[in-house]
Amino acid sequence: MNQQQTQFSTLWVLVVPPHSLAPEAADGKRSSNPAFWWVNGRGNEVRWSFEELGFHSRKVANVLSDICGLQKGDRVMLILPRIPEWWLVNVACMRTGISLVLGTSQLTAKDISYRLQACKAKCIITNDMLASAVDAVASDCQFLKTKLIVSEGRRDGWLNFNELYKAQPADHICVKTKIQDPMVIYFTSGTTGSPKMAEHSQGSLGFRPVISERYWLDLTPEDMMWCLSDTGWIIASLGSVLDPWVFGSCVFVHNLPQVESATILNTLSRFPITAIFGAPTLFRMLVQHDLTSYKFMSLQHCTSGGEPLNPEVMEQWKRTTGLTICEMYGQTETGIICSVFKGMKIKPGSMGKTAPLYDAQIIDENANVLPPGQEGEIAIRIKPKRPLGLFSKYIDNPEKTASSERGNFFITGDRGTMDEEGYFWFLGRSDDIINSSGYRIGPSEVENCLDRAPAVVESAAVSSPDPLRGEVVKAFVVLSPAFSSCDLEKLRLELQEHVKKVTAPYKYPRKMEFVQELPKTITGKIKRNELRNKEWGRM
Numbered sequence: 001m002n003q004q005q006t007q008f009s010t011l012w013v014l015v016v017p018p019h020s021l022a023p024e025a026a027d028g029k030r031s032s033n034p035a036f037w038w039v040n041g042r043g044n045e046v047r048w049s050f051e052e053l054g055f056h057s058r059k060v061a062n063v064l065s066d067i068c069g070l071q072k073g074d075r076v077m078l079i080l081p082r083i084p085e086w087w088l089v090n091v092a093c094m095r096t097g098i099s100l101v102l103g104t105s106q107l108t109a110k111d112i113s114y115r116l117q118a119c120k121a122k123c124i125i126t127n128d129m130l131a132s133a134v135d136a137v138a139s140d141c142q143f144l145k146t147k148l149i150v151s152e153g154r155r156d157g158w159l160n161f162n163e164l165y166k167a168q169p170a171d172h173i174c175v176k177t178k179i180q181d182p183m184v185i186y187f188t189s190g191t192t193g194s195p196k197m198a199e200h201s202q203g204s205l206g207f208r209p210v211i212s213e214r215y216w217l218d219l220t221p222e223d224m225m226w227c228l229s230d231t232g233w234i235i236a237s238l239g240s241v242l243d244p245w246v247f248g249s250c251v252f253v254h255n256l257p258q259v260e261s262a263t264i265l266n267t268l269s270r271f272p273i274t275a276i277f278g279a280p281t282l283f284r285m286l287v288q289h290d291l292t293s294y295k296f297m298s299l300q301h302c303t304s305g306g307e308p309l310n311p312e313v314m315e316q317w318k319r320t321t322g323l324t325i326c327e328m329y330g331q332t333e334t335g336i337i338c339s340v341f342k343g344m345k346i347k348p349g350s351m352g353k354t355a356p357l358y359d360a361q362i363i364d365e366n367a368n369v370l371p372p373g374q375e376g377e378i379a380i381r382i383k384p385k386r387p388l389g390l391f392s393k394y395i396d397n398p399e400k401t402a403s404s405e406r407g408n409f410f411i412t413g414d415r416g417t418m419d420e421e422g423y424f425w426f427l428g429r430s431d432d433i434i435n436s437s438g439y440r441i442g443p444s445e446v447e448n449c450l451d452r453a454p455a456v457v458e459s460a461a462v463s464s465p466d467p468l469r470g471e472v473v474k475a476f477v478v479l480s481p482a483f484s485s486c487d488l489e490k491l492r493l494e495l496q497e498h499v500k501k502v503t504a505p506y507k508y509p510r511k512m513e514f515v516q517e518l519p520k521t522i523t524g525k526i527k528r529n530e531l532r533n534k535e536w537g538r539m
Helices: 003-011 050-067 084-096 109-119 128-140 161-167 202-217 234-246 261-270 280-286 311-321 398-403 443-451 488-502 528-535
Strands: 036-039 045-048 075-078 099-102 123-127 146-150 182-187 197-201 224-227 250-254 275-278 301-304 325-331 335-339 350-354 360-363 376-381 409-418 424-429 434-436 439-441 456-466 470-479 511-515
Touching: 036 084, 045 050, 050 084, 050 161, 075 084, 075 109, 084 099, 084 234, 084 250, 109 128, 109 182, 123 128, 128 146, 146 161, 182 202, 182 234, 197 202, 202 234, 202 301, 202 335, 224 234, 234 250, 234 335, 250 261, 261 280, 275 280, 280 301, 280 311, 280 456, 311 325, 311 443, 325 350, 360 409, 424 443, 434 456, 434 470, 439 443, 443 456, 443 470, 443 488, 456 528, 470 488, 488 511
Parallel strands: 036 250, 075 099, 075 123, 099 182, 123 146, 224 250, 224 275, 275 301, 301 325, 470 511
Antiparallel strands: 036 045, 182 197, 325 335, 335 350, 350 424, 360 376, 376 409, 409 424, 434 439, 456 470
């Protein structure tokens, strides 16, 4: 076993959860599901009932309050991979009113320094993998008082999470919080400028799923939800903490240090997982395997979000598994804006309809609501009453907070259309739209066409300067290994003709470059701005 795997054989024991406090299923019987089920793929498992989850989280709350001296409103930065402690700290912060600042395990020392100084966190919780990076910058972070390490061994200057946990009593009284009190801070993964701190309140995250989120997951106590999002992002909070547990569902977690298609497919075949969420990249990876050799006995609901999923992948997944992929759309600041709900008619390429909490519209530059079919900015009505699910503000950035509003709306910065039936269609970020000879082209339109071609694994479309047209579409294309030795010039012409046939000819990429990989944010979104800046000589 490696270090990470070893710690769970000593810190946690495999338990068969007592079901006396388990939620009731629809038929009135107690659910047999645990609240939390963690595996690492090497035989180690952790299973907790809701009762046990409460027991463990109360001990962690005492670590934060009594040992670290943190109080309601203080901030603690949490950077852990998919290990049980991440979930316990989440619940413990809810109990104590401490604001949680989440980060991904892929952060560098420079990233950590910026975040610690920006959010003024008094405590950081991480593991051996990032401890040295924290130590390298801690002296510059004047607000940081306590460092907690999740590790079997000790480290100078750090408190050992495991040892402190074991010594704590399991009695803890929840701190009273108000609906507007801060709960979680996310650093947005914007493609330009330094990351911004988006603050969510107890209401926008804690109470939101009770009102709205049954619609995008529609879970019951009999369901087992597997959200494959990185622990640093809002979808991990929504899909693997708040929303499943509000409905009494089991949260399933695979340690998954590396995203491997075979591991994911084997896990779906072995465990009684009924619902999964993954980014489009995940499903693009999975459909490249022979799915007929896998049998998903329990899986019923598949959801994708983060960027558009090309219809070809949806069709192939449906054809080989019999399951539909429902798309959803949201942002760090908003949570889920719209989605394809269970039982709803699917229009391939559409993000679905507005979530119950929101009044989403397509607006113009003057904040006028546009009619169906007309392109504009996707926006959420915030006046006369601000909806509960929306973030509170960008911390220490009132100018950015103010600039995100236009008239009666919060503007997402994304462009799209809405059809007569209320379905939303994503075109791209406002600054990603390509204007060629007066034709406005959304990059996802071009990418969806290219990604349907057997030779293409994924692609990115950006504007490129052209003396005649002002700018044209250029596509950066990652080829499937089977086509890497082909005549690239011939393949380029074939792909251009393919796009012309699939969509309007003016959208085809007049320029094309074959690359080994695309630049992406740590959430997996393609950094089109980086490619665009390269084309325009702004690097």
